Amino acid sequence: MIALITGASSGFGEAIARLFVQNGHRVILLARRESKLKNLQNELGIFAQTIVCDVRDTQSIHAKIRTLPAEFQSIDILINNAGLALGLDSADKADIHDWETMVEVNVLALIKLTHLLLPQMVAQGHGHIINIGSIAGTYPYPCGNVYGATKAFVKQFSLNLRADLYDKNIRVTDIEPGLCGGSEFSLVRFKGDQAKADSVYENTQPLLPQDIAQSVLWVASLPSHVNINRLEMMPTMQAPAALNVYKKSK
Numbered sequence: 001m002i003a004l005i006t007g008a009s010s011g012f013g014e015a016i017a018r019l020f021v022q023n024g025h026r027v028i029l030l031a032r033r034e035s036k037l038k039n040l041q042n043e044l045g046i047f048a049q050t051i052v053c054d055v056r057d058t059q060s061i062h063a064k065i066r067t068l069p070a071e072f073q074s075i076d077i078l079i080n081n082a083g084l085a086l087g088l089d090s091a092d093k094a095d096i097h098d099w100e101t102m103v104e105v106n107v108l109a110l111i112k113l114t115h116l117l118l119p120q121m122v123a124q125g126h127g128h129i130i131n132i133g134s135i136a137g138t139y140p141y142p143c144g145n146v147y148g149a150t151k152a153f154v155k156q157f158s159l160n161l162r163a164d165l166y167d168k169n170i171r172v173t174d175i176e177p178g179l180c181g182g183s184e185f186s187l188v189r190f191k192g193d194q195a196k197a198d199s200v201y202e203n204t205q206p207l208l209p210q211d212i213a214q215s216v217l218w219v220a221s222l223p224s225h226v227n228i229n230r231l232e233m234m235p236t237m238q239a240p241a242a243l244n245v246y247k248k249s250k
């Protein structure tokens with residue numbers, strides 16, 4: 001199988017790429033940071049190709065896919081993993097540009113890349129779109145505002161894709177992880193503040209990128225008549241929060 005993995009320069013994407021190659025698949029690694037992609041490509045050898053690109057630039061991605069060696073052209077699996085949270089501020093204090101960037105990357109880029117690759121999957125008679133959503137798309141939390149909303153979009157888009165594709169032998173899965181360490185997610189969210197990023201995982205045992213990679217490989221490796229629609233996963237020490245009631249002070 002050939003898998004196009006967006007956001008392959010770190011975290012989940014990097015772990016997914018390694019595990020897919022270990023299991024006999026070929027991977028196309030997409031992200032903006034060339035040196036990170038090239039290091040991973042060197043490690044994975046002939047089983048990997050790279051597309052150095054902003055995931056929002058669908059036209060360039062289209063052009064670059066066409067320049068790949070023939071044996072990487074027929075993409076079987078699209079793993080829409082590139083994404084980010086920016087800031088953790090109350091809606092009234094959040095930066096509108098952060099909101100726009102999250103919508104552009106987590107929503108717009110994801111639907112445009114899906115739209116670009118779907119016709120080829122339909123023509124070849126099989127395919128699998130694996131979206132990386134989040135528990136934030138189901139459970140609201142304070143200051144999760146637009147990030148959670150983008151992941152709710154990813155969840156519903158995945159389910160609606162199922163409605164259009166169930167008779168075309170194309171599978172669609174939304175993987176919805178909870179707290180996961182070992183990636184740059186919190187460093188990006190807190191804009192390079194390493195101490196703040198580290199504090200998110202302090203005294204916890206979060207999921208790891210390898211755990212997410214195992215789930216992605218599992219849903220992709222099931223017999224083709226089996227579709228996992230949604231896979232929600234959390235570390236054992238995390239649970240959906242209780243409802244909060246604000247009590248005014250007397």
Ligand code: NDP
Pocket residue numbers: 006007008009010011012013030031032033036053054055056081082083084085105132133134135176177178179180181183184185186188
């Ligand atoms: P990382 O920050 O480690 O990885 C994000 C990846 O996305 C990087 O490879 C980055 O590459 C890429 N990316 C970001 N913006 C762009 C862009 N404009 N164009 C191309 N690539 C881009 O985080 P994770 O691995 O943790 O996150 C992966 C996905 O998992 C995200 O969608 C995230 O929302 C989701 N998620 C994360 C959870 C967590 O707790 N970590 C839990 C649930 C979901 P580069 O900067 O080189 O372009």
Ligand code: 8X3
Pocket residue numbers: 133134135136144177178179180
């Ligand atoms: C990332 C997990 O809980 O920080 O999607 O939103 S969380």
